Amino acid sequence: MAVPLVQLTRSDPGSGAPIAAPMLPERKPSWLKVKAPGGANYVRLKGMMRELGLHTVCEEARCPNVGECWEHQAATFMILGDVCTRNCTYCAVSHGTPKAFDPLEPMRLADAVARMGLQHVVITSVDRDDLPNGGAEAFAGCITEIRRRLSDTSVEVLIPDFKGSEQALRIVMEAHPDILNHNLETAERLYRMARPGGRYDRALRLLANARRMAPDGLTKSGVILGMGEEWDEVVTCMRDLRSSDVNILTLGQYLRPSGSHMPVARYYTPDEFAELRELGVSMGFSHVQASPLTRSSYHAWEQVTSAKGGGHPERSEGPPSARPERSEGSPAKGGGHPESFAAAQDRLREGPLSLTAEAPLEVFP
Numbered sequence: 001m002a003v004p005l006v007q008l009t010r011s012d013p014g015s016g017a018p019i020a021a022p023m024l025p026e027r028k029p030s031w032l033k034v035k036a037p038g039g040a041n042y043v044r045l046k047g048m049m050r051e052l053g054l055h056t057v058c059e060e061a062r063c064p065n066v067g068e069c070w071e072h073q074a075a076t077f078m079i080l081g082d083v084c085t086r087n088c089t090y091c092a093v094s095h096g097t098p099k100a101f102d103p104l105e106p107m108r109l110a111d112a113v114a115r116m117g118l119q120h121v122v123i124t125s126v127d128r129d130d131l132p133n134g135g136a137e138a139f140a141g142c143i144t145e146i147r148r149r150l151s152d153t154s155v156e157v158l159i160p161d162f163k164g165s166e167q168a169l170r171i172v173m174e175a176h177p178d179i180l181n182h183n184l185e186t187a188e189r190l191y192r193m194a195r196p197g198g199r200y201d202r203a204l205r206l207l208a209n210a211r212r213m214a215p216d217g218l219t220k221s222g223v224i225l226g227m228g229e230e231w232d233e234v235v236t237c238m239r240d241l242r243s244s245d246v247n248i249l250t251l252g253q254y255l256r257p258s259g260s261h262m263p264v265a266r267y268y269t270p271d272e273f274a275e276l277r278e279l280g281v282s283m284g285f286s287h288v289q290a291s292p293l294t295r296s297s298y299h300a301w302e303q304v305t306s307a308k309g310g311g312h313p314e315r316s317e318g319p320p321s322a323r324p325e326r327s328e329g330s331p332a333k334g335g336g337h338p339e340s341f342a343a344a345q346d347r348l349r350e351g352p353l354s355l356t357a358e359a360p361l362e363v364f365p
Contacts, residue, residue, distance in 0.1 A: 029269075029292075031270050032253065032292055076122040076123070076158070076296075077109055077121070077122070077123050077124070077142075078123075078124050078126065079105055079109065079123060079135070080098070080101065080125040080126055080131075080135045080138050081099050081102075081126060081128075082094060082126065083095070083097065083098040083099070083126060084126035084127050085097075085098060085126070085127050085129040085197075086127045086129065086196075086197035087196070087197070088185075088194060088195050088196070088198075089193065089194050089195075089196075089261060089262040090227060090254060090262045091257070091261075092258070092261070093126055097130075098130060101128075101131060101135070103141075105142070106138065106142040106144070107145055109145070110142070110146045110148075110149050110150070113146055113153060114149055114150060118150075118153055119154065120153065120155075120156065121153055122157075122297040123142050123143075123155065124158035124159070124297075126160075127160045128160070129163060129197075133165060133171060134162035134168050136162060136165075136168035136169070136172050137171060139157050139159060139171075139172045140171050140172055140174070143155050143157065143172075154178040155179075156178060156297070157179070157180060159172060159181070160182075161182065161198055161199070161202055161203055163202075164199070164202045164205065166209060169209055169213070170213060173213040176214070176217075178217075179219070179220050180217060180218070180219050181219070181296060182203060182206050182210075183221055183222040183223070183224075183250075183296055184200070184204070184221050184222070184223055184240070185222070185223060185224055186223065186224065186227055186237075187200075187230075187233035187237055188201075188236075189229070190227055193262070194262055203221075204244045207219055207221060207241070207244040208244040218247045218248065219244075219245065219246045220249070220250070220296075221244075221248075221249060221250075222252070222294075222296045223249075223251055224252055224253070224254045225251060225252070225253055225254060226264050226267060226268060227264070234251075235279065238276075238280055239283065241285075242284055247285065247287065248285065249280050249285045249289070249290075250288075250296050251273060251280075251288070251289070251294060252291065252293065253268055267292070268292065270292060273290040273291050274290070276288075277289075277290035
């Protein structure tokens with residue numbers, strides 16, 4: 001049974017006046033400690049990214065899992081530069097005026113994917129409200145270039161909301177990503193404070209439109225917890241995402257990037273994440289990834305493994321590398337993928353397959 005949620009405010013039994021919740025301790029809980037980056041693969045990948053002029057959200061957003069993921073040769077590429085046109089109060093990515101769009105970036109990214117030997121790649125971007133379609137053409141270009149060079153590699157895209165433009169979304173969807181991800185991030189009540197450039201209903205509408213444009217595709221979304229939402233608001237987010245027919249859900253703990261960012265309101269325990277995971281599966285999500293250290297693309301390779309095999313390894317040794325032999329079977333519709341991945345998509349859409357519960361990793365705050 002999960003530990004009961006501590007409300008952000010409570011009422012005095014006598015007067016009924018609200019009582020502020022106690023200040024959080026400065027030290028993070030033990031379950032948020034992970035290993036500091038610095039292994040051989042980490043150093044090699046960091047050098048490759050700089051050589052190819054690429055960015056990763058792992059670095060720009062100061063992800064706590066960068067050491068683990070890079071040691072396993074898994075990275076989430078961030079296209080369209082490293083400067084965002086929006087200024088979300090929880091995000092570590094720089095805000096300001098971005099550089100000009102680079103049409104050669106898809107080729108450099110595909111080169112990195114080939115050199116890393118990835119079977120599953122995740123691509124995201126900063127918000128580019130300065131571009132006519134918010135950078136949708138760049139996503140489509142990356143998907144197309146990867147497919148051209150690596151037909152067995154599945155592609156997941158984590159897109160911005162494109163200010164609600166259906167035209168921009170269609171540009172991405174017509175490139176046939178295997179998974180279309182857009183994060184809801186937080187409760188509707190907190191949007192004005194946490195995500196002033198976004199709109200809660202717009203995010204849900206984007207996901208519903210993606211499903212309408214590609215009824216056989218997979219959609220995914222995530223919520224970060226600990227920014228001031230109540231338990232019931234988390235449940236509402238989950239229900240709203242199911243109403244938009246989202247397949248895959250990720251839930252993770254918010255960690256404050258710096259003293260100038262939105263403060264952490266509370267830390268959820270591993271048991272609470274486990275309870276939310278079970279609730280998500282009962283709602284009909286096909287796959288729920290939930291733990292304090294879960295990020296949108298954390299262990300994304302395990303989600304693909306789960307989809308392909310109908311089960312989930314308790315502790316993956318890392319993402320699958322490029323296969324020495326191609327899978328048998330005719331290409332799936334929309335991008336030259338082997339039939340095995342199309343079958344995996346069908347299995348994932350049919351219903352709950354497995355639960356993902358990452359064990360708390362050991363070391364750095």
